[in-house]
Amino acid sequence: MRTRSSIHLLSVLFATCALQVATNEDDSSCSFDLMKACRSSVSAVMKAVRVSEFGGVSVLKMKEDVIIPSPGPNEVLVRVHAAGVNPVETYIRSGKYPALPNLPYTPGNDAAGVVHSVGSKVSQFKKGDRVFTQLCTGAYAEFTTADQNSVFDLPERLSFAQGAALSIPYRTAYVALKRVQARASETVLIHGATGGVGIAAIQFARAYGMTVFGTGGSSQGLEMALQNGAHKVFNHKESGYLDLIREATNDDGVDVILEMLANVNLGEDLKLLKMDGRVAVIGNRGTVEINPRETMTKRLAIIGVGRFTDEEVKEAMAAVVGGIDQGWITPLVGKEYLLENVTEAHRDIIDGNARGKMVLLVP
């Protein structure tokens, strides 16, 4: 076991819980009511963020004495070096989310690091392997356990911070494109192209032969979207940007929209879509007024992106691994924070100004 001053060897008389979940729920793909607690024998403690009550950012507490779980037979114990910050983790922390974990818990869905030890039935990973994982909780910590089926090799060409950007964002982008049946040669507007999901969606859509339009709220973010493969970009903070998008399609409209903020944009999205257009609702933070007639006159479809099936997750992660192997999946890391600065990160992810994927570093 790695020796560090914050890890005190303890003789612990009680067991702890490694929280693992079986199925998917909305954009965290977690169903906390199905969460089961696994008893583990433990011998050391670690730094981790703990939440004992739902609420504002102040409920995120940095602890130095959280017990390190032992991996179950099918699990891998990972020394985390980076954890992705996803908006859903703020919704869960605030308690305003349909599926909530039991308290106390350690937040974090996406982690990347090095395998520390493996359970008795794990043969495909070994100590020292570089990996990334998808979790339901537990990434904001020095160590986390993950089911071996949720662990993937992280090649040397990608940093741990990039690894922490791979699960939720890329999986979501893939499932969204799949659900709206986006096809090569179609024009897809990624409405919110500068954040974790947006950059992932650009890379997928471009690799799959679509014409890719993206929006962002800053010139720096838009430049990054272009560098990552968008053909044209538009500033969603500037008035008249929707007209510019329409003009870019010769007034035809776009085939597909991947929408990151439906409560703001869905009404206009329906106007922007062409005949047989589809909009994927990926992100939403409230209610919105739409004119349903638009869907009738243009045979439009509004498709929600949530409650992923196991098959969708499996397929999406296979696509992610394929894109990594082929070299065209390369996450763009934006703001990085030390784990200790998690409250700042949770504030910033909601405030906006995305520049790629926001990540917590766990050196």
Ligand SMILES: NC(=O)c1ccc[n+]([C@@H]2O[C@H](COP(=O)([O-])OP(=O)(O)OC[C@H]3O[C@@H](n4cnc5c(N)ncnc54)[C@H](OP(=O)(O)O)[C@@H]3O)[C@@H](O)[C@H]2O)c1
């Ligand atoms: N359904 C799911 O399974 C699922 C999974 C992952 C994420 N999500 C949701 O999808 C959204 C994006 O997630 P993320 O991880 O990419 O977050 P992020 O990294 O914080 O990025 C947020 C994105 O939204 C953009 N945005 C801000 N205002 C906008 C507006 N008025 N119109 C269009 N876009 C706007 C931001 O652009 P600027 O900052 O440049 O203005 C940025 O591109 C969040 O709402 C998240 O909860 C859903």
